[in-house]
Amino acid sequence: MNDLALLLSPEGRALLDEVRDTDPARELAVATRLRREHPAELVSAALGQARLRQRAAVKFGAEDAGRMFFTPNGVEQSTRASVAAHRAGRMAEWGVTSVADLCCGIGGDAIALARAGIRVLAVDRDPLTAAAARANAEALGLADLIEVREADVTEVDTSGFDAVFVDPARRGGRGRIFDPEAYSPPLSWAVSAALRAPRAALKIAPGIPHEAVPEQAEAEWISDGGDVKEAVLWFGTEPGAVRATLLPGPRTLLSRGLPDPGVRPPGRYLYEPDGAVIRAHLVAEVADQVGGGLLDATIAYVTADALRPTPYATAYEITDHLPFNVKKLKALLRERGVGTLTVKKRGSAVEPEELRRKVKPQGPHAATVFLTRVAGAPAMLIGHPA
Numbered sequence: 001m002n003d004l005a006l007l008l009s010p011e012g013r014a015l016l017d018e019v020r021d022t023d024p025a026r027e028l029a030v031a032t033r034l035r036r037e038h039p040a041e042l043v044s045a046a047l048g049q050a051r052l053r054q055r056a057a058v059k060f061g062a063e064d065a066g067r068m069f070f071t072p073n074g075v076e077q078s079t080r081a082s083v084a085a086h087r088a089g090r091m092a093e094w095g096v097t098s099v100a101d102l103c104c105g106i107g108g109d110a111i112a113l114a115r116a117g118i119r120v121l122a123v124d125r126d127p128l129t130a131a132a133a134r135a136n137a138e139a140l141g142l143a144d145l146i147e148v149r150e151a152d153v154t155e156v157d158t159s160g161f162d163a164v165f166v167d168p169a170r171r172g173g174r175g176r177i178f179d180p181e182a183y184s185p186p187l188s189w190a191v192s193a194a195l196r197a198p199r200a201a202l203k204i205a206p207g208i209p210h211e212a213v214p215e216q217a218e219a220e221w222i223s224d225g226g227d228v229k230e231a232v233l234w235f236g237t238e239p240g241a242v243r244a245t246l247l248p249g250p251r252t253l254l255s256r257g258l259p260d261p262g263v264r265p266p267g268r269y270l271y272e273p274d275g276a277v278i279r280a281h282l283v284a285e286v287a288d289q290v291g292g293g294l295l296d297a298t299i300a301y302v303t304a305d306a307l308r309p310t311p312y313a314t315a316y317e318i319t320d321h322l323p324f325n326v327k328k329l330k331a332l333l334r335e336r337g338v339g340t341l342t343v344k345k346r347g348s349a350v351e352p353e354e355l356r357r358k359v360k361p362q363g364p365h366a367a368t369v370f371l372t373r374v375a376g377a378p379a380m381l382i383g384h385p386a
Contacts, residue, residue: 002041003041003045003048003049004045004069004128004131004132004135006039006041006042006045007042007045007046007049007069008069008135011038011042012042012045012046015034015038015042015043015046016046016049016050018034018046019034019046019047019050020050020053020066022047022050024051027047030047031043031044031047034046049069049070052070052071052072052074052075053065053066053068053070055070055075056068056070056075056078059075059078059079059080059081059108060078060080060081060108061081064081064111064140067139067140068106068135068136068139068140069106069132069135069136069139070106070132071106071128071129071132073105073129074105074106074129074132075106077105077169077170078105078106078108079108079109079112079167079203079229079230080108080224080229081108081111081112082224082247082248083222083224083229083230083247084108084109084111084112084113085112085115085116086222086245086247086250087109087112087165087201087232088109088112088113088115088116088118089116090234091113091116091118091163091199091201092116092117092118094199094237095162096118096162096163096199097117097118097119097162098118098119098120098121098160098161098162098163099113099118099119099120099121099161099162099163099164099165100120100121100123100156100158100161100163100164100165100197101113101120101121101122101123101165101167102123102153102156102158102164102165102166102167102190102193103123103124103153103166103167103168103169103184103185104122104123104124104129104130104133104148104167105124105129105133105167106129106132106133106136107122107132107133107134107136107137107146107148109165109167109203110122110133110137110142110146110148111136111137111140111142111146113165114137114142114145114146115142117145118145119145120145120146120147121147121149121156121161122137122146122147122148122149123148123149123150123151123153123156124148124150124153125150125151125152125153126150127150130148130149130150131150133146133148134148153166153185154185154189158193158196158197159196161197162197162198162199163197163198163199163200163201163236164193164194164196164197164199164200164201165200165201165202165203166185166190166193166194166200166201166202166203167202167203168183168184168185168186168187168190168202168203168204169183169184170183170204170205176205178205178207180204180205180208180212187202187204187212190202191214191217191233194217194233194235195216195235197235197236198236199234199235199236199237200234200235200236201232201233201234201235202217202232202233202235203230203231203232204230204231204232204233205230205231206221206228206229206230206231206275206276206279207279208231210242210281213233214233215239215240216235216239217233217234217235217239218233218234218235218237218238218239218240218241218242218243219231219232219233219234219241219242219243219280220232220233220234220242220243220244220245220280221243221244221245221276221277221279221280222244222245222246222247222276223244223245223246223247223274223275223276224247224248225247225248226274226275227275228275228276228279231279241254241255242254242255242280242281242282243255243280244274244276244277244279244280244282244312245276246274246276246311246312249311251311251312253277253280253282253285253286253312254285255280255281255282255285256285256288258284258285258288259284260284260294260297261283261284261287261288261292261293261294261302262293262294263293263294263295263296263297263375264292264293264294264295264303265303265374265375266295266303266318266321266374266381267292267303267304267305267318268304268305268306268307268317268318269290269292269303269304269305269306269307269315269316269317269318269386270295270301270302270303270315270316270318270370270381270383271286271287271290271292271301271302271303271304271310271313271314271315271316272301272313272314272315272316272344273286273300273302273312273313274312274313274314277312277313278300282312283300283302285312286302286310286312286313287302287304289308289310289312290302290304290306290308290310290313290315291304291305291306291308292304295372295373295374295375295379295381296347296372296373296374296375296376298347298373299346299347299372299373300346301346301370301372303318307386314385315385315386316368316370316383316384316385316386317383317384317385317386318381318382318383319382319383319384320332320380320381320382320383321374321379321380321381321382322379322380322381322382323377323378323379323380324348324350324371324378324379324380325380326355326358326359328380329355329359329369329380329382330358330359330360332382333359333361333363333367334362334363336363336365336367337362337363337364337365338361338362338363338365338366338367339361339362339363339364339365339366340361340365340366340367341356341359341361341366341367341368341369342366342367342368342369343355343356343368343369343371344368344369344370344371345370345371345372346370346371346372347371347372347373348371348372348373348378350371352371355369355371366384367382367383367384368382368383368384368385369381369382370382370383
């Protein structure tokens with residue numbers, strides 16, 4: 001709290017501007033110089049905040065991150081701005097005008113909601129985190145729409161709000177928490193809070209088992225730039241619906257309840273579904289789109305004879321299909337002059353870097369090798385993006 005108070009002072013803000021682009025390798029020299037003119041505590045706080053802002057630029061963009069205030073946990077646990085904007089956009093489309101943001105952290109979701117024109121009560125029980133959220137609302141010119149309250153979320157009355165958003169803490173002193181009932185607050189409490197509201201969204205880990213999704217909820221898995229970021233349980237929308245949303249876009253694939261695709265021999269093309277599609281168990285929908293089947297009943301690689309582009313999977317043209325054999329792969333790559341080798345794997349214990357060391361790719365050409373199983377047998381499929 002003391003560090004944040006120092007940084008919010010006129011001297012602290014000026015010093016933050018001065019150290020904004022400090023190279024971490026030069027921090028010691030910069031700190032030594034600045035301590036001749038500023039208190040050591042303030043210099044340390046400013047340099048630490050500069051580091052956090054540099055890390056946060058990946059999630060918030062350089063412009064916003066350069067004005068915001070972060071805690072280490074806040075950078076780690078906050079929602080990526082693009083994902084928060086997508087969620088806020090859905091709420092705005094439904095006519096939501098007010099949201100109780102419970103477990104608001106440093107305010108990433110509150111900022112997105114306010115920018116969508118929604119009034120927000122942002123609640124967090126940690127004094128430093130709440131102070132950072134308040135400072136961020138002011139720094140981004142959103143203080144009129146965001147009220148920050150330091151309180152226990154389980155004691156907040158949300159009855160006057162159109163919607164509730166809950167982002168339970170999923171990290172503890174020993175790292176990630178995988179049991180939803182060990183979240184803070186527990187998932188069961190978050191669900192009960194959601195069911196009391198006209199609409200609600202619960203942010204959860206993307207690895208949540210499908211059987212843990214309440215029957216009253218719609219489940220959405222979200223990826224950004226191909227990386228799975230989170231899952232959201234929506235209430236007051238379409239109970240039982242399952243969707244995968246890919247950002248930027250957004251592009252959304254809805255479940256049609258299709259049966260698992262059949263297993264078939266490798267075709268000319270291999271489709272690698274987006275991670276959100278796999279987490280949402282929508283590989284069957286992709287297979288149906290491209291007219292394909294699975295290489296193996298337990299692995300999410302789709303194979304087909306025709307190229308049918310889809311935003312929900314990356315297509316590769318396969319030139320070779322071989323049983324797994326490092327010597328044969330090395331000989332083939334040498335014959336093709338492959339020096340740039342991308343290794344992808346599902347259902348294989350071989351580590352990509354270990355394989356690269358063994359085959360020692362050399363040459364002007366590039367290729368992708370898939371280490372996987374075909375109808376249960378270890379196999380290698382070689383090809384390139386279609």
